[in-house]
């Protein structure tokens with residue numbers, strides 16, 4: 001069996017699906033995490049990277065030699081790593097695993113050692129408070145939204161408690177975070193996990209101050225207390241709070257995570273399967289983390305193929321804690337699925353996919369119909385009060 005063809009589709013809202021085809025007519029799917037701008041008429045950088053990887057290393061190759069192709073795609077690039085290269089490798093790797101599972105007639109997690117859990121816990125994002133300046137109104141909005149998800153059965157939530165921050169901000173910024181997190185905790189009670197994402201908006205000084213302000217509300221973890229450029233400061237942040245520290249959506253390989261694990265600076269790693277080299281690399285990161293008593297909470301704010309790939313890793317990773325997702329209960333996601341049982345939720349849990357491969361059933365006609373239409377994703381420039389550029 002050889003890989004004979006591929007097609008990469010950009011589809012709304014901001015997803016990139018990769019379809020591989022083999023000489024015996026099998027089809028495998030992967031999802032590439034597009035980075036930077038994503039809009040009609042302007043191909044994301046990941047398209048060029050996927051084209052090069054496919055042309056040089058995958059077309060004509062045996063799709064069953066996944067590790068060999070991974071090594072070729074990674075090591076043959078003298079300038080390697082980073083968000084674009086590793087996302088391209090990731091999408092291709094997922095599609096190769098999908099083909100492998102389909103060829104073997106089993107879910108991918110069976111090939112990773114078999115399932116270690118029966119279901120996967122997921123959380124829902126709370127963001128009704130975003131953009132509301134008044135602390136009381138922001139807190140009320142977040143609390144009300146959080147309450148709704150708990151009524152729907154979720155037992156875990158995540159929110160970003162601040163807007164953009166000054167390097168050393170006024171007490172009001174800290175107070176707003178305290179008000180929002182406190183209101184959510186009061187609304188949902190002590191049985192529900194509430195995770196906080198600082199989203200790299202805080203300086204190391206503000207990260208410590210904010211952690212101190214919200215610690216009394218027992219957050220599940222603080223995500224990206226500082227930007228990855230300042231991961232050297234995580235040890236100090238972790239030492240200043242009892243809240244577990246999470247990071248990793250902007251790290252792309254084992255080599256990115258190693259310093260954090262060796263420094264004992266992190267409690268939960270958050271690689272993204274579609275960013276960090278696919279199932280092959282993410283499972284290795286998970287296993288590395290396990291040896292340091294560090295949990296796994298895979299980042300996944302993109303589409304259903306990426307979620308399916310994440311579930312395969314989580315099913316087989318003993319240290320998986322919880323899974324991010326934005327596609328459950330979302331018609332934007334289910335419209336691409338011929339069978340959307342992948343997204344069926346029971347309370348805060350998803351079942352393990354049972355179909356061979358990734359267990360995602362793509363509606364190819366719908367993907368082709370919507371490819372290239374209605375695309376638009378950009379990040380505005382974040383400005384501090386004095387007009388200088390900050391983190392947002």
Ligand SMILES: [Mg+2]
Pocket residue numbers: 197199223224249
């Ligand atoms: Mg995040």
